[in-house]
Amino acid sequence: MAVSAKKLGLDELKDKAKAIRRHIIDITTEAASGHPSSSLSATEVVTALFFGGFMKLDPKNPTAKERDRFVLSKGHAVPVLYAAMAEAGFFSVKDIMSLRKLGSVYEGHPNMARLPGIEASTGSLGQGLSFGLGQALGVRMDKIDSHVYVMTGDGEMGEGQVWEAIAAAEKYKTSNLTLIIDQNGYQQTGSTKEVLDLTAFGPKVEAFGWHVQTINGNDMGEVVKALEAARKITDRPTCIVSQTKKGFGILPVLEKEKDLNYHGKPLSKKLAEEALALLS
Numbered sequence: 001m002a003v004s005a006k007k008l009g010l011d012e013l014k015d016k017a018k019a020i021r022r023h024i025i026d027i028t029t030e031a032a033s034g035h036p037s038s039s040l041s042a043t044e045v046v047t048a049l050f051f052g053g054f055m056k057l058d059p060k061n062p063t064a065k066e067r068d069r070f071v072l073s074k075g076h077a078v079p080v081l082y083a084a085m086a087e088a089g090f091f092s093v094k095d096i097m098s099l100r101k102l103g104s105v106y107e108g109h110p111n112m113a114r115l116p117g118i119e120a121s122t123g124s125l126g127q128g129l130s131f132g133l134g135q136a137l138g139v140r141m142d143k144i145d146s147h148v149y150v151m152t153g154d155g156e157m158g159e160g161q162v163w164e165a166i167a168a169a170e171k172y173k174t175s176n177l178t179l180i181i182d183q184n185g186y187q188q189t190g191s192t193k194e195v196l197d198l199t200a201f202g203p204k205v206e207a208f209g210w211h212v213q214t215i216n217g218n219d220m221g222e223v224v225k226a227l228e229a230a231r232k233i234t235d236r237p238t239c240i241v242s243q244t245k246k247g248f249g250i251l252p253v254l255e256k257e258k259d260l261n262y263h264g265k266p267l268s269k270k271l272a273e274e275a276l277a278l279l280s
């Protein structure tokens with residue numbers, strides 16, 4: 001199975017990330033609900049996964065056994081996933097404008113039962129890594145060459161189930177599993193430092209026996225290099241601690257609004273115009 005989306009170079013990936021950010025703003029403002037800031041921090045990683053040649057995917061055959069898998073464990077950030085999938089041809093950009101509308105399959109959290117190409121129904125935080133580990137072990141047992149990527153939030157890392165999965169993944173030397181922690185410094189009710197300070201993820205995950213890299217996750221060059229390095233590890237699971245900024249790409253707007261978390265809030269039409277101007 002070939003990598004479906006054309007592998008983009010660094011400058012093209014940066015342009016693609018901008019397009020994806022614009023969709024994130026457009027669809028959440030249209031819905032008047034959703035999580036744009038949580039989606040924007042994760043945009044470089046999701047863009048690189050889908051368009052940097054890292055995932056075998058076929059939008060026309062989204063359940064092909066040998067596909068690679070991306071589990072968005074921080075499911076509330078699904079606008080970034082819908083935007084990337086629309087750009088990759090799973091469905092159209094027009095389709096995702098129905099985000100969160102009554103009856104729409106573009107629900108506020110990913111629903112694998114309703115939308116082909118979604119790997120896991122997430123939103124209840126803490127479960128995605130266990131799910132991804134199960135997928136990684138399953139394809140390995142079936143001798144299918146498939147890599148599973150899971151993205152968690154840094155607030156989400158406070159869930160104990162994540163650490164059970166980290167321990168189990170090492171026990172089974174699950175080298176076809178990559179965890180990406182989107183460390184944007186905030187969770188729902190405030191900064192992760194105030195709510196639950198787990199900030200030194202690198203040494204913690206490394207102590208469980210994983211290969212770990214810590215990078216600036218809003219720097220496309222660093223993201224691509226880290227994903228390349230992760231794929232070269234063949235004896236244990238890999239983790240990328242992706243240090244990001246919540247709302248990256250439109251930070252001047254959030255600064256003006258005096259809310260650098262901006263959790264679960266769509267931009268008003270007026271603020272969206274200002275944000276889109278920054279992303280033109």
Ligand SMILES: Cc1ncc(C[n+]2csc(CCOP(=O)(O)OP(=O)(O)O)c2C)c(N)n1
Binds near residue numbers: 157184
């Ligand atoms: C089990 C569970 N508890 C609480 C929530 C409510 N909730 C939704 S988003 C969120 C904050 C998540 O923070 P983080 O993982 O850092 O993601 P970010 O939005 O910063 O990317 C919380 C607590 C949830 N979805 N699931």
Ligand SMILES: [Mg+2]
Binds near residue numbers: 154184
């Ligand atoms: Mg966070």
